[in-house]
Amino acid sequence: xxxxxxxxxxxxxxxxxxxxPEGPDDVVPFLxxxxxGRGIPEERLKEVGQHYFLFGGVSPINAQNRALLEALRxxxxxxxxxxxxxxxxxxxxxxxxxxLREMTADGHRRIAVLATSAYAxxxxxxxxxxxxxxxxxxxxxxxxxxxxxDKLRHYFNxxxxxxxxxxxxxxxLADLPEDxxxxxxxxxxxxxxxxSAADASGPMEDHGDGxxxxxxxxxxxxxxxxxxxxxxxxxxxxxxxxxxxxxxxHIPWLEPDICDHLETLHGEGVPAVVMAPIxxxxxxxxxxxxxxxxxxxxxxxxxxxxxxxxxxxxDPRFAxxxxxxxxxxxxxxxxxxxxxxxxGSLGPSHDLCPVGCCPARAPKPAAAGADSPYA
Numbered sequence: 001x002x003x004x005x006x007x008x009x010x011x012x013x014x015x016x017x018x019x020x021p022e023g024p025d026d027v028v029p030f031l032x033x034x035x036x037g038r039g040i041p042e043e044r045l046k047e048v049g050q051h052y053f054l055f056g057g058v059s060p061i062n063a064q065n066r067a068l069l070e071a072l073r074x075x076x077x078x079x080x081x082x083x084x085x086x087x088x089x090x091x092x093x094x095x096x097x098x099x100l101r102e103m104t105a106d107g108h109r110r111i112a113v114l115a116t117s118a119y120a121x122x123x124x125x126x127x128x129x130x131x132x133x134x135x136x137x138x139x140x141x142x143x144x145x146x147x148x149x150d151k152l153r154h155y156f157n158x159x160x161x162x163x164x165x166x167x168x169x170x171x172x173l174a175d176l177p178e179d180x181x182x183x184x185x186x187x188x189x190x191x192x193x194x195x196s197a198a199d200a201s202g203p204m205e206d207h208g209d210g211x212x213x214x215x216x217x218x219x220x221x222x223x224x225x226x227x228x229x230x231x232x233x234x235x236x237x238x239x240x241x242x243x244x245x246x247x248x249x250h251i252p253w254l255e256p257d258i259c260d261h262l263e264t265l266h267g268e269g270v271p272a273v274v275m276a277p278i279x280x281x282x283x284x285x286x287x288x289x290x291x292x293x294x295x296x297x298x299x300x301x302x303x304x305x306x307x308x309x310x311x312x313x314x315d316p317r318f319a320x321x322x323x324x325x326x327x328x329x330x331x332x333x334x335x336x337x338x339x340x341x342x343x344g345s346l347g348p349s350h351d352l353c354p355v356g357c358c359p360a361r362a363p364k365p366a367a368a369g370a371d372s373p374y375a
Contacts, residue, residue, distance in 0.1 A: 005080045007330050012084050012108040013322075014124040014149070015069055015130055016096065017116040019089030020284060021058025026092070027052045032090040051289045062092070064282035065116070066119035067314040075319040081143050083326075084108075090131050097135040110200075113368060118156040120202040120212035120349070121193060125154070126358040135182045136367055136374050150333070151368035152325045154349035156216045157223070157342045160321025161312055165220075165278055166227045166271045168309035172274045173228070173236075175307050180271035182356075184236050186228075186259050187261055188221040190279025191286060192242035195252045201358050203350075210254070214240070220278050243277075243295070245285040258291065259298045262306070272305040282313045 021030040027049040028042060035045070052059060065087055070087045084106075088099030102109060113132065117124035129151060136146050155161050157260035165224040169186065176184055193213065202212020217240050240252045241261045256264070258275065265273060275295060277287050291308050299306040314320045324341055327350060331338040352368035367374050 005019040005327070007081060007112075008325065009110045009269075009333055010083065010112045010150075010330055012086060012103055012106075012111050012284075013072070014099065014103065014111050015072065015085060015087045015325060016113050017061075017065050017089050018061060018134075019092030019095075019286070019300070022058055023051060024057030024063055027057045032150070032317040035205055036187075038323065045245070052287060052288055054293070055285075055288065056271055059285045060288060061282060062089075064284065064313055065089075065226060068116075068282070068319070068345045070324055071316060071319040073143065073318065075323055079323060081323060081327075088126065088135075089099065092273050093244070094374055096131055100135045100147070100149075101139060101142075104139060104147055109147050111150050112149050112329060113151045114322055115151060115296070118154060118161060118281060118300045119279065120358060121218045122197050122201065122360055123191075123193060124213075125151075125371075126360065128355065129345060129368050129372075130364045132367035133365040133373065136144070137365070145372060149368050150329065150351075152322075152329055153340075154216070155321060155325055156220055156323045157344045157346060157348075158325065159341060159343055160315075160317045160319075161323065162220060162223050163227075164312045164315040164317050165276065165309065166224045169224055169274055169276050170226055172276075172307035172309040173232070176272050176274070176305055177343035178303055183270065183288050184220070184272040184274055185239075185265055185270045186225065187250055187258060187259050187273050188217065188224070188238060188240050189243050189277045189291065190217050192245040192254045194247060194259070195254060198254055201352055203357060206246065210358075214254070216346060217249050217279060219286040219346050221276075223344050224276065224278070229375045231361055237270075242279050243290045262295060262298050262304060263357060266302040266304045270304070272307075274307050274309055276309045277311055280311050281318075282311050285310060318356070 021027045028045050031045040069087050086099050086103055088094055088096035115128045132149055140146050198210045198213045207215045221240055226236050241256050241258050243258045246255050247253055275291055280287050328338050342348040355371045365373050
């Protein structure tokens, strides 16, 4: 039994997230961090920040991460896992470099990393790895003994991620008026990204159009639809749709947009819709504004009943899944054979991102992969 609680060789876990503003004065500096290097003027950032100002300049993501941090610590302690858990962000305090500096000062030498992004893509995986490499380079420049970091595998199809989302869809379905419930359509949503980035996501030879990014979301959607069918006896029609597009109009991005999709469904006589944000771990601004505000207003305009299902957030089953992912990876790092836990048709993701996985336009060093300069 002791092996089931043995995190060796890891001596700490880092929760790595995007970050978000926590007040009106934070919004423009936060957006400047997100868009650094793109030359976007401050006036444009203020325009973009209007979504945040509608909510007092506060994104819910940091509060969600604090709740998840507490859930992880509670789960670890409750299962005899003696491992400290830290938290660092890419774009706002607590910043990743500061957290890694603190972890190094605390004596941690082998760190497992959980990113709050469940799927393969440049922005959802490799960019986090690039941020890790930048932070480690900064520590190295300060003369510190750089720790080794290993990013835990994608968890999109882990039961601890899928089952809370399934329960959320079931709860939203039950909350619809009874006369429209049976005919409800499921709109599974995720962040739109450029089609070129989607096509290049994951090991490219393994997937078709949309790459691993689209394939993984489709697999999760099918799992949820099937679980709902088993629970209710009804197989609801569904589609994977997109939200939160932010790129130039001339660059193709994944479609359809959720609001356009709602108009199409209404035109087809669909009686109700459950919007299920399967691409998001928690209720951050894209969920709060693009679904709860914009898409819900569009549905009201159409007279179309909608419900938005819950994200995973700090669900205890997700915290348990993180523990499972950590101990699974630790077993393999110790040279032992272990069967990864995964649902659906795609199987478990790789531990180590291969060279060229989810490439960027301008290549940068990336930690925690086969091409890491900090192996």
